[in-house]
Amino acid sequence: MTSRNGTSILGTRVVRTEDPALLLGQAKFMADLDLPDKLHAVFVRSDVAHGTLGAVHIEEAASMPGVVEVITAETLGVAPHHGFTKVHDDFARPPLADGRVRFVGEPIAVVLAERFEQGEDAAQLIWAEIDPLPVVVDAEDALAADAELIFPEHGSNEAVLKTDKPRTDFTDTAVVVRGRYVNQRLAVVPMEPDCASAEVDSDGRLTLWASTQMPHVLHGQIADALAMAPENIRVITPQVGGGFGGKAGIHPEYTVVAAASIRTGRPVVWIPPRSDDMKALPHSRGQVQYAELGCTPDGDFTGLRVRLIGDAGAYPSVGAFLPTGTRSMAQGTYSFSTIEYDVVVAVTNTTPMGAYRGAGRPEATAMHERLVDQAAHELDIDPIEIRRRNFLDDSVFPYTTFTGNTYDSGRYMLPLERAAEIVDYDQLRADQANRRARGDRTLLGIGVAAYVEITAGGDDGEFGAIELHADGSATIFAGTQSHGQGHQTTYAMLVADQTGIPVDRITLVDGDTDRVRTGGGTGGSRSLQLGGSAIRGATGVMVDKAKNLAAQILEADVADIVVDTSAGTVGVVGVPAQALTWQELAGHSESKGDPLTGEFDFSQEDATYPFGAHISVVEVDSETGGVRLIRHVAVDDCGTVINPLLVEGQQHGGIAAGVGQALFEEVQFDEDGNPVTSNLLDYAMPTAAELPSFDVASTETPTPLNPLGAKGIGEAATVGSTPAVQNAVIDACAHLGVRHIDLPCTPERVWRAMRDARAGHPTDPWRDPPDIFERLRTRRDLNKSTSQIDTTAGESAAQGI
Numbered sequence: 001m002t003s004r005n006g007t008s009i010l011g012t013r014v015v016r017t018e019d020p021a022l023l024l025g026q027a028k029f030m031a032d033l034d035l036p037d038k039l040h041a042v043f044v045r046s047d048v049a050h051g052t053l054g055a056v057h058i059e060e061a062a063s064m065p066g067v068v069e070v071i072t073a074e075t076l077g078v079a080p081h082h083g084f085t086k087v088h089d090d091f092a093r094p095p096l097a098d099g100r101v102r103f104v105g106e107p108i109a110v111v112l113a114e115r116f117e118q119g120e121d122a123a124q125l126i127w128a129e130i131d132p133l134p135v136v137v138d139a140e141d142a143l144a145a146d147a148e149l150i151f152p153e154h155g156s157n158e159a160v161l162k163t164d165k166p167r168t169d170f171t172d173t174a175v176v177v178r179g180r181y182v183n184q185r186l187a188v189v190p191m192e193p194d195c196a197s198a199e200v201d202s203d204g205r206l207t208l209w210a211s212t213q214m215p216h217v218l219h220g221q222i223a224d225a226l227a228m229a230p231e232n233i234r235v236i237t238p239q240v241g242g243g244f245g246g247k248a249g250i251h252p253e254y255t256v257v258a259a260a261s262i263r264t265g266r267p268v269v270w271i272p273p274r275s276d277d278m279k280a281l282p283h284s285r286g287q288v289q290y291a292e293l294g295c296t297p298d299g300d301f302t303g304l305r306v307r308l309i310g311d312a313g314a315y316p317s318v319g320a321f322l323p324t325g326t327r328s329m330a331q332g333t334y335s336f337s338t339i340e341y342d343v344v345v346a347v348t349n350t351t352p353m354g355a356y357r358g359a360g361r362p363e364a365t366a367m368h369e370r371l372v373d374q375a376a377h378e379l380d381i382d383p384i385e386i387r388r389r390n391f392l393d394d395s396v397f398p399y400t401t402f403t404g405n406t407y408d409s410g411r412y413m414l415p416l417e418r419a420a421e422i423v424d425y426d427q428l429r430a431d432q433a434n435r436r437a438r439g440d441r442t443l444l445g446i447g448v449a450a451y452v453e454i455t456a457g458g459d460d461g462e463f464g465a466i467e468l469h470a471d472g473s474a475t476i477f478a479g480t481q482s483h484g485q486g487h488q489t490t491y492a493m494l495v496a497d498q499t500g501i502p503v504d505r506i507t508l509v510d511g512d513t514d515r516v517r518t519g520g521g522t523g524g525s526r527s528l529q530l531g532g533s534a535i536r537g538a539t540g541v542m543v544d545k546a547k548n549l550a551a552q553i554l555e556a557d558v559a560d561i562v563v564d565t566s567a568g569t570v571g572v573v574g575v576p577a578q579a580l581t582w583q584e585l586a587g588h589s590e591s592k593g594d595p596l597t598g599e600f601d602f603s604q605e606d607a608t609y610p611f612g613a614h615i616s617v618v619e620v621d622s623e624t625g626g627v628r629l630i631r632h633v634a635v636d637d638c639g640t641v642i643n644p645l646l647v648e649g650q651q652h653g654g655i656a657a658g659v660g661q662a663l664f665e666e667v668q669f670d671e672d673g674n675p676v677t678s679n680l681l682d683y684a685m686p687t688a689a690e691l692p693s694f695d696v697a698s699t700e701t702p703t704p705l706n707p708l709g710a711k712g713i714g715e716a717a718t719v720g721s722t723p724a725v726q727n728a729v730i731d732a733c734a735h736l737g738v739r740h741i742d743l744p745c746t747p748e749r750v751w752r753a754m755r756d757a758r759a760g761h762p763t764d765p766w767r768d769p770p771d772i773f774e775r776l777r778t779r780r781d782l783n784k785s786t787s788q789i790d791t792t793a794g795e796s797a798a799q800g801i
């Protein structure tokens, strides 16, 4: 990867070239689109969580000033379809509710008005006849034998099942630790809400602008939903103000906006308020994990048994497969002799579930790291030491796990040792002991977590292209979709490394299905390893063409032509005078009518598995339960680091998200299914005021699976940080007898746990799993099937998010 003179731009801290436009307000987001003669779409949403939908009264609203039309399921004319992933035919969703409403926030009608305020006023006048049905909010309740059915035609509230043969018997196991852990439901909360606009040209061709992470994926999905030929649709993604997994693929509002534009012949714009976004944009996580770990008295792990309940929300789609993604990471960083892992995912009357940063892997790690800490405590072994004893050894890679994942490369002790060194672990333990001995009110907690996660999962490939311009600048085209990650900068570094064209003379085009041939978009931290490798390949193609051209012009043998990246020229080896600049080459190639371009479709044979270790330090007020995060050290290993500045940015953002889950955030519904956290006063997003500056570092263990040696970093720090913080809070009060505190570790929960422990009855983290697992076993024995539906395609899609 080094250039001819031995230096490379790769691995250096190149400042983001996309920032000037963002900082100067020149970048265009959805709300900046200027579509003349546009109509504003305002959705009327169900305020009943479950009910039979009768007549929708729109007459009064339709006659309000500025209202052009009110559309309901009856007039929309779009058949029910599946979201990002089909789970089962029974769960197809009408884009506007039809016959039944299944969650608060489900769109029932849309008002199209000249002005947004007129649409809002008219929407207030629409009312729907809804006969309430019993509401099922909780996934465990939804799986009870007598639960109200949300899709009666399906015959149960089970969306996805994956069960194992019983094989873990703890009867001869010396020590078994057990916990029922709740990985709470989170909202994604991107700074820019989910939004879309549509326009139809005089030939009937539809342009859909959407704040999406995956323009080409959306392109195919919207064509299917509207039963249109894909070539009659263009999807454009302007700047995206954060996606974090939530903006993956088609959402019902996109379909409605597109259909409304086709119907009215006018552009239609949808930009929802935050409270709508909090109810409608898919939520994520939402698992209950019944986990048991067997150990020898020396702390060596034996069996792992997990019975996991997931929540799909009201319309199962990709979120229904994330719990099986959690199962696929059953082994984590550890060696076990057996694993038994059952997953059931339920339909509930709540916002549908989708992906959020980490998408299934944070849940897997949170569970392992709680079990491991519980075992360490039980056996009186230091948390770092018990991990060291049980990590997969450096020599085993590539390593195929119980669930069939092949870990590409790993050195699990390396980042943990580094993190311990940075945080000065031994000193912290001494401080903790001193505080305890003195009986200080402020308790010190030290939390350790190690993780391995999966990036570029699924069947994965990506497209990249490059075009050289007459002035020597270049444009790159990528099938990925940058929305904050800094792709223009890193991709430009890859081009600069091969050509010497300066990074600030290279621009990126993404997010336009007419200008970029194909693409998988951005999710599952896939972009650099796949998109970057494709850009590298495309640049290689262009460089080869340039060498041939230079050989002709300089009348030299092509074998003697080299690129001098420090001079930015292509010429005869050892003869600097005999060289052409990129500008000169572009001029020659254009005069021949054969511009210098390159295209490349890169495919990676398997996913990559980044890993790392986080250590968190908290102070807990022993009287109030208040928690203050005072330090967080992250050492993440995403293979070869291309731009340390961008990687550190991702670590910082990822940690903030993970701390949010550990301490603050939780989506809640009341027993009638009303969301009680759908604004940013009630849903506690962390702000800078709650967070210290983080210490981040990287170790680099390259993957052999792509030419960059790179794995993903976009989600890794979220995976590692939540359990480190949670473990730190529990560690702070462990000496009082506290064994476990569920996420998020709010002051009330911490205070209650300490109160109960002090009163001599610490909360037992275990509770017997619900009988659904026994019932499934009987059923499985009867029909010899381990899974009710084929989960392969859905799981693969979920792994790519």
Ligand code: MCN
Pocket: 241, 242, 243, 244, 245, 356, 357, 358, 483, 484, 485, 486, 487, 490, 491, 522, 523, 524, 525, 526, 527, 528, 529, 638, 639, 640, 641, 642, 643, 644, 646, 647, 650, 653, 710, 711, 712, 713, 714, 715, 801
């Ligand atoms: N990078 C690098 N060296 C590596 C790995 C990555 O220099 N070995 C750089 C990349 O060039 C890129 C950045 O780090 O600029 C992240 O790359 P990568 O890990 O490939 O992740 P993606 O670009 O595919 O981003 C997706 C990931 C996901 S899945 C979520 S969710 C998430 C995240 O990125 N959402 C984000 N980070 C986000 N950051 C912002 N600002 N906004 C979001 O919505």
